[in-house]
Amino acid sequence: MNIENCTAIITGGASGLGEATARLFHQLGARVAIFDRDRQRGEAIVAELGTNVRYQEVDVTDHAAVQAGVDEVLAAWSHIHICCNYAGIAPAVKTIGREGPGDAALFAKVININLIGTFNVSSIVAYAMSRNEPLDEDGSRGVIIQTASVAAYEGQIGQAAYSASKGGVVSMTLTMARDLARNGIRVNAIAPGLIHTPMFDAFPQEVYDSLSKQPLFPVRLGRAEEVAGLARHLVENNYINGAVLRMDAGIRMQPR
Ligand SMILES: NC(=O)c1ccc[n+]([C@@H]2O[C@H](COP(=O)([O-])OP(=O)(O)OC[C@H]3O[C@@H](n4cnc5c(N)ncnc54)[C@H](O)[C@@H]3O)[C@@H](O)[C@H]2O)c1
Secondary structure: OOOOOOEEEEEOOOOHHHHHHHHHHHHOOOEEEEEEOOHHHHHHHHHHHOOOEEEEEOOOOOHHHHHHHHHHHHHHHOOOOEEEEOOOOOOOEOOEOOOOEOOHHHHHHHHHHHHHHHHHHHHHHHHHHHOOOOOOOOOOOEEEEEEOOHHHOOOOOOEHHHHHHHHHHHHHHHHHHHHHHHHOEEEEEEEEOOEEOHHHHOOOHHHHHHHHOOOOOOOOOEEHHHHHHHHHHHHHOOOOOOOEEEEOOOOOOOOO
16 A cells, blocks of 8 residues: 555654654655644644644543544544554563562553553544545555564563563454455554664663663664554555564563
8 A cells, every 4th residue: 555645543653663653654645643642742743744744632542532533533634544553551560569469450551551552543443444445456445553562472571461462462463454354454563672762761771781782683772763664564565464573683582
């Protein structure tokens, strides 16, 4: 599918991987709607990029807010062709703590944002996409991209909630691709390794240096633009469907 003149919703588009994807798709001629909770960053990006980009304060866990956000995009731009789900959080939740069992409320919060939030957005947007006219000779009506993580396969100590949420995203990808095949909608997921986003700037230098040395080759953190480039390919290559692609320079995460 060609990105130019398409409309894309990008959750988590106010920071990191989502921001890089929003910038790339905008540069390629798409209309971009950023759904994020961070109004300040979202509005700053809109002010910088100018036309064909909008920010909407949407919490992906709030089904009614997602529906309202999608309706607003449809009112402004009539159609939605691309949906990228980047909104996510990664707090540590150990199975047991010093004083007792792990934090069940925090576990539920991570699942709610990373997994249920992804379903909320994908299902609401997919319904809108299903009403599009076919866009190309294959009959494409839309493309959905989810964000998993290598933690879906190799969760580190303290990542019980995060790895469970991303494992859910991995498992849901082929199933959704099957559900939506008859509608001409493809669904894929990116499973990034260690990608340099604002999250990493908060780490102490020794942690940053140690993480930077872990990838197999090239031995460095990934760049948000490299993830955006893969998202672009997943939109443009109609023959990738139901896939989860690791983008991690061959890393296999160790327990800590
Ligand atoms: N950076 C990495 O190394 C890495 C690796 C693997 C997976 N990921 C995944 O990629 C995605 C993006 O990560 P990032 O590094 O760009 O993080 P980030 O913190 O820079 O960006 C995440 C964005 O999501 C938004 N967000 C959080 N909760 C939200 C909610 N409930 N509703 C709407 N927006 C919400 C935040 O405001 C933020 O703008 C996440 O799902 C993360 O788990 C990142």
